[in-house]
Amino acid sequence: MDDEIPRTMKALVGNRSMITRILNYACSSSSGDGVKVTTVPVPEIKDNEILVRVRCVAFNPTDFKHVDILSPRGAIIGCDYTGTVVRIGSKAPGNWAVGDRIAGWTHGGLYPDRGSFAEYLKIPGDLAWKVPSSVSDEEATTFGVSAVTAMLALNVRLGVPWIDDTGLAKGRFDSPILIYSGATSAGIYAIQLAKYAGLKVVTTASPRSHDFVKEYGADDVFDYRSSTAVVDIIRSYPNIKIAMDCFSEGGSIEFCAKVVRKNQGRVVTLLDPGTTMAAP
Ligand SMILES: NC(=O)c1ccc[n+]([C@@H]2O[C@H](COP(=O)([O-])OP(=O)(O)OC[C@H]3O[C@@H](n4cnc5c(N)ncnc54)[C@H](OP(=O)(O)O)[C@@H]3O)[C@@H](O)[C@H]2O)c1
Structure with a gap:
């Protein structure tokens, strides 16, 4: 499974300059090119983290609020996700196995290697939950932030x-x-x-x-x-x-x-x- 993980992936990233974001904040507006789909490296995981192939995401108001005001250019957007475990850090808590279906949230919109609107995301092993077979990807992904x-x-x-x-x-x-x-x-x-x-x-x-x-x-x-x-x-x-x-x-x-x-x-x-x- 590990061999199948590519080095790069598609992700939705913030695309606004700091000046535009300050103006948006001051004027309560939403101007400028907000986001773009681009190719970025698949995130490197630390020992306590797991790598997840994203299958489903959910939107939250915080996503567009980050894009309008907070997200630096290149930060991966998105918090809520459901996905499959594809790589496990050597000390990652959670007793995960490759192939487990998991869901949770990450703080998207601030970092170039952390966000759910991407093909892969990384997450600390203890910040996710295993999705029961009776729960669909779409249902599971709505639990995160809310x-x-x-x-x-x-x-x-x-x-x-x-x-x-x-x-x-x-x-x-x-x-x-x-x-x-x-x-x-x-x-x-x-x-x-x-x-x-x-x-x-x-x-x-x-x-x-x-x-x-x-x-x-x-x-x-x-x-x-x-x-x-x-x-x-x-x-x-x-x-x-x-x-x-x-x-x-x-x-x-x-x-x-x-x-x-x-x-x-x-x-x-x-x-x-x-x-x-x-x-x-
Ligand atoms: N969701 C989260 O986890 C979360 C976390 C932190 C902060 N927030 C903040 O909380 C706010 C709501 O987010 P959300 O994701 O929960 O929204 P949401 O699911 O999109 O909420 C939609 C509901 O908001 C109600 N609504 C619309 N205008 C209203 C008004 N003027 N006064 C009172 N209720 C109104 C409507 O209910 P009716 O049908 O009853 O009118 C509508 O069904 C946002 O500002 C968000 O940034 C949300």
């Missing part, structure tokens, strides 16, 4: 108990959580994690997405465009004190802060609000 984001927000930042091998969390509790914009990619994972942990899941979504978020476990849904949504949530869930803002733009952070304010609660946002805010 599922990890939901876990970091809920389990690490808000202290929601982790799910164990049985699919349930230790120390289940029955208090409510607000997941703002539950129909987003991260929101769908957050709803399920919170539900498995025993929380009462209160979410916001457009009416078109109400059935969708309920299908994934939301207990109650409010339309974020309704002028009474904040008051309606507080009235229905007066003890709510944790929130995850899966949109984090255009007033959503203030919305969440108002909901948890009376209980001096906490809001986790997915984008940097710029400053630490007191709840309005």
